[in-house]
Amino acid sequence: MKKTVLITGACINTGVAIVEKFLSEGWQVVFTGRNCEKVLEAEKKYREKFPSSDVTGYAIESLIDERTVNEAAVDELFSELDRRGIFIETLVLNAADQGLGIKAFENPLTDFMKVINTNMTWNYCLSEHAAFRMKENGGGNIVFVNSNTAYRAIPDRIAYSASKSGQLGMMRAMALDLGKYNIRVNAVLPGMIKTDRWEKNPEFYKNVPSRFTPIGDVAAGEDVADAVWYFASHAKNTTGAELVVDGGNTIQLYPIIR
Numbered sequence: 001m002k003k004t005v006l007i008t009g010a011c012i013n014t015g016v017a018i019v020e021k022f023l024s025e026g027w028q029v030v031f032t033g034r035n036c037e038k039v040l041e042a043e044k045k046y047r048e049k050f051p052s053s054d055v056t057g058y059a060i061e062s063l064i065d066e067r068t069v070n071e072a073a074v075d076e077l078f079s080e081l082d083r084r085g086i087f088i089e090t091l092v093l094n095a096a097d098q099g100l101g102i103k104a105f106e107n108p109l110t111d112f113m114k115v116i117n118t119n120m121t122w123n124y125c126l127s128e129h130a131a132f133r134m135k136e137n138g139g140g141n142i143v144f145v146n147s148n149t150a151y152r153a154i155p156d157r158i159a160y161s162a163s164k165s166g167q168l169g170m171m172r173a174m175a176l177d178l179g180k181y182n183i184r185v186n187a188v189l190p191g192m193i194k195t196d197r198w199e200k201n202p203e204f205y206k207n208v209p210s211r212f213t214p215i216g217d218v219a220a221g222e223d224v225a226d227a228v229w230y231f232a233s234h235a236k237n238t239t240g241a242e243l244v245v246d247g248g249n250t251i252q253l254y255p256i257i258r
């Protein structure tokens, strides 16, 4: 029987690469986005590219407002999957609020809360619903798509960095508490990924791989997808682990000046 993965935030960018990796490996894929039209459009593209695949998208809002996670929507999504007899064996928490444009102590507090609530509380809520069913079904695994900004800071991203560092603490604590139910919990930590944002920033594209990464390139979505796939399908004795996919960006202290 096909295994099923639920991947959040998978209408664009890295999420697409993760969906396509699991589809190419023959898994059933359930994915989410917030916008109904975008979800339908992405679903159509996946079905065209993988004609015999089993892929379904759901539109789901993460927050009711900056302070409040939409717990009812998560409950509804999992209840719908239950009704359809779909068991999520792997949960990939890819969606994230990038927390762009939040300057230190210049923005309203709710801007900070929005990022923390999306990247931590909403993911906690999704994990809770998934883990409950994994426990009933003899196990499963959860993969966080985290960031190397959990280790090293970048400018004007306090909320994002805090949320990603907190996410790692949450990941380890979940791994500890859920191990006894045969549920593994791990994190992939990308550095910069070649997304549409990356392409719109040619100055970065020119300088960052050559000067800030020992192997001279940043990740493609497929590199991140491979790391997620490793945790989901191979790393049977690994839980609470962090896999950095950043071309060595994190371990390099100075830019390379030729």
Ligand SMILES: NC(=O)c1ccc[n+]([C@@H]2O[C@H](COP(=O)([O-])OP(=O)(O)OC[C@H]3O[C@@H](n4cnc5c(N)ncnc54)[C@H](OP(=O)(O)O)[C@@H]3O)[C@@H](O)[C@H]2O)c1
Residues within 6 Å of the ligand: 008, 009, 010, 011, 012, 013, 014, 015, 032, 033, 034, 035, 038, 061, 062, 063, 093, 094, 095, 096, 097, 098, 118, 145, 146, 147, 148, 189, 190, 191, 192, 193, 194, 195
């Ligand atoms: N791009 C990078 O250079 C980079 C570097 C390190 C780590 N990462 C991490 O890798 C993952 C994927 O990155 P990416 O650049 O591909 O992501 P992205 O394009 O910025 O966003 C992925 C999805 O997250 C969803 N999202 C954004 N805000 C949300 C919210 N408040 N509630 C629910 N969903 C929300 C969006 O879904 P909608 O379709 O609903 O808008 C979007 O499609 C993220 O966890 C990111 O933090 C990325």
